[in-house]
Amino acid sequence: MSAAVTVGLLFFLSAGLNEQVAEGCKCLPRHPQQVFCESDIVIRAKLIGSVTSTHPDLVAFNIKLITKYKPSNKKDIRVIYSTKTSCGAVLNNGEYLLSGSVTDGVIVFGLCDFMWPWDQLSSVQKGNLNMYQRGCVCEIASCTGASCLTKKLQRKCLIGVNNSLGVVYEEALQSVCLPCRDGFCRWRKMIGN
Template identity: 85%
Template sequence: MSVPLSVAVTLGLLFFLSAGLNEQVAEGCKCLQRHPQQVFCESDIVIRAKVIGNVASTLPNLVAFNIKVITKYKPSIKKDIRVIYSTKTSCGAHLENGEYLLSGNIVDGVMVFGLCDLVWRWDQLSSVQKGNLSMYQRGCVCEIASCTGASCLTKKPQRKCLIGVKNALSLDYEDALQAVCLPCRDGSCKWQK
């Protein structure tokens, strides 16, 4: 018994589509690649903190971590933060004891963070990245955008720093990680290393 070609092609396509969907479901949370300055500017709070350990969570569906704040880079609330929360889902982040750079948002008076926020071990940041943290706030008036081809070569002043093909006006992603996007006197924004 032979199967008509159109049925075989349809079954093949269905197989590959279902395999792709299963892979997406299995992977769970995915974050768009963003420059750390973008994450910084979009967050309510950014801190360097020492994680002391897990504590019992008083909030449903959240994991609680006991911390000691070392530095507040972007405080949106004045009160001391001693406990931070992450979701229990695949988009949540698990922290080991140690120092981290963490960003998140204030939800019902507490800091909540996830995998798409800054969740970086402090000892894995370069000295340049650590230094850039104090300048990120000043660059929040700028936009960091991806570019491709001719859009990476724009000459007019703009309030954007471009990530794409490395040239005089844009940086590739790896070089951009070591830079900060800051406003200039003419109203444009430029990468500063």
């Protein structure tokens, strides 16, 4: 093989590998209620700074717990972790809404979890946090066109994509999917303070 062909093949292989690595760090768009319900823990905390990690593959952050939305136990949390990989999270000191999973007894968060600066959340978003738990029995799903008109959706709230007939994503962000007495789940628009 000529040197030019070898260099060309190496370029395309490395470009493909870089794309796969980049793909591994992408998160599918999800409604905040989905992130809340799928998380083991959701908290409002003040990040104080990084600390020495007792887990070699994780970065440790010292926090002051302000509010625990999920789970409702009273256990105090002082340290949270993020992975050291390129998909790990980087945070500055300040107040955040954080979510994550509990793995081997430690709280780990990443790019696909809540890592929202608290002061950037609207009053509606803050209020919705108190409602999301009630809606975890419901499923939030995307729909397009005629699939948004389906009547047999007892436990689903639909988000229309591509200008379909369902609730559009921007409107859904200001809403919570909650169960009703009839067993159906429906969007409820929340009103800010």
